[in-house]
């Protein structure tokens with residue numbers, strides 16, 4: 001394929017896929033571009049789904065703006081079911097074969113389900129990943145209804161907060177001793193716990209849901225591992241996300257816990273060989289990260305989907321000049337009236353330094369370190385202070401990048 | 417180059433500050449302050465800021 005013509009296929013019609021398409025056209029690609037998505041909708045934004053989509057009086061429009069000049073063929077409402085990397089073709093659910101010169105995998109992730117799905121009541125237990133999921137959940141949240149949220153991570157916490165704002169009775173169940181304990185540490189987790197309790201949410205930590213009660217197929221309550229019973233009209237499972245890779249089974253790609261990529265976002269086989277013409281981006285991609293000591297990780301965040309989508313498009317178009325992806329992750333969450341903003345990878349830390357912890361004033365500043373080195377930071381109401389942390393992490397990223405590409409470093413002569 | 421930020425939409429994500437610190441910054445209260453007429457030399461950075469703002473609060477106007 002020449003750099004500007006040929007046939008490119010993007011699988012996954014959401015944030016990473018759309019930004020990749022935009023980058024391809026901006027980089028001068030004039031060939032044919034097909035975007036495949038199993039949802040019937042044009043790309044839309046997911047973060048509002050656990051926030052304004054649940055709380056606003058009218059369901060807000062969360063469509064992502066369509067860039068000018070995209071000139072893409074959209075195959076919506078049907079999944080890709082197979083990738084043939086030998087012959088270069090994607091097969092769709094209706095049997096259509098799309099031959100490609102290059103393919104970008106951006107199928108994101110799906111909500112993790114219950115470990116024993118057959119034990120779930122037919123109605124009343126939901127998950128949240130898509131716009132349709134959000135509308136279903138919204139309809140189940142009239143004031144006074146009783147909601148149990150299983151899992152107090154970012155998503156579970158936001159759903160609990162949104163439901164509470166609508167006057168729903170909310171119980172939030174978390175296995176760890178604080179919400180978000182593994183993600184952001186026990187001290188900052190306790191801060192989030194206080195936010196929930198202040199808002200009138202019944203937070204149960206150190207316990208799990210043992211089973212669900214139902215009458216006539218409809219949820220009526222849950223039993224916790226401490227044997228307490230909670231009445232419930234609706235329950236939401238917020239147990240994390242799993243990369244959507246089932247459709248890649250039988251291809252040569254390594255899809256253990258996400259599409260394994262190299263630092264240029266090129267998909268790899270289980271032996272670590274580059275699969276020609278296949279790149280991945282966003283929630284589905286597992287990419288080496290310098291902050292994780294070069295270990296491949298999945299970053300399920302909005303900004304990451306934007307940055308990787310753009311970077312993967314570049315690699316696809318210019319295979320001979322791929323840029324390494326060394327972005328500094330950023331993440332946000334809105335919990336009650338607290339704007340949580342973070343940079344780097346707080347979950348990697350072995351040391352958590354709390355510089356400010358002011359619940360009443362809605363201020364929090366935390367630095368995260370591993371083996372004495374900064375790996376992340378998190379703030380509430382102090383986004384301004386994140387800039388310095390971010391600069392530090394960026395400098396480290398730049399050094400990591402220079403180390404992988406000695407010939408690009410201006411202050412070092414090429415050794416190979 | 418002329419830019420505007422819709423402050424009713426801005427949620428202090430800071431992505432613009434990361435992308436173009438010459439143009440965007442925060443005051444002590446975490447409110448965004450910005451240069452509404454940055455030099456054209458910063459166009460690439462400002463475009464990056466526009467693309468990375470999660471709530472699409474920033475617009476570049478024609479004049």
Ligand SMILES: Cc1cc2nc3c(=O)[nH]c(=O)nc-3n(C[C@H](O)[C@H](O)[C@H](O)COP(=O)(O)OP(=O)(O)OC[C@H]3O[C@@H](n4cnc5c(N)ncnc54)[C@H](O)[C@@H]3O)c2cc1C
Pocket residue numbers: 011012013014015016017036037038039045046047048049050078079080081106107108109128129130155244247281282283284299300301302303305330331332333334
């Ligand atoms: C409710 C919710 C709230 C969130 N809030 C935040 C937040 O506050 N901050 C933040 O940083 N991030 C947040 N996120 C995460 C953020 O939305 C994701 O990181 C982002 O959507 C990832 O984009 P993506 O394009 O990689 O994947 P996705 O958005 O998951 O899109 C993948 C698309 O591919 C489709 N697909 C899957 N399999 C196939 C197939 N076989 N064939 C065709 N199409 C397929 C899917 O249906 C989907 O449309 C939130 C996510 C959710 C669900």
Ligand code: SF4
Pocket residue numbers: 421425426427428429430431432433440448468469470471472473474
């Ligand atoms: S990136 Fe957008 S939301 Fe964030 S501070 Fe800038 S304008 Fe505001």
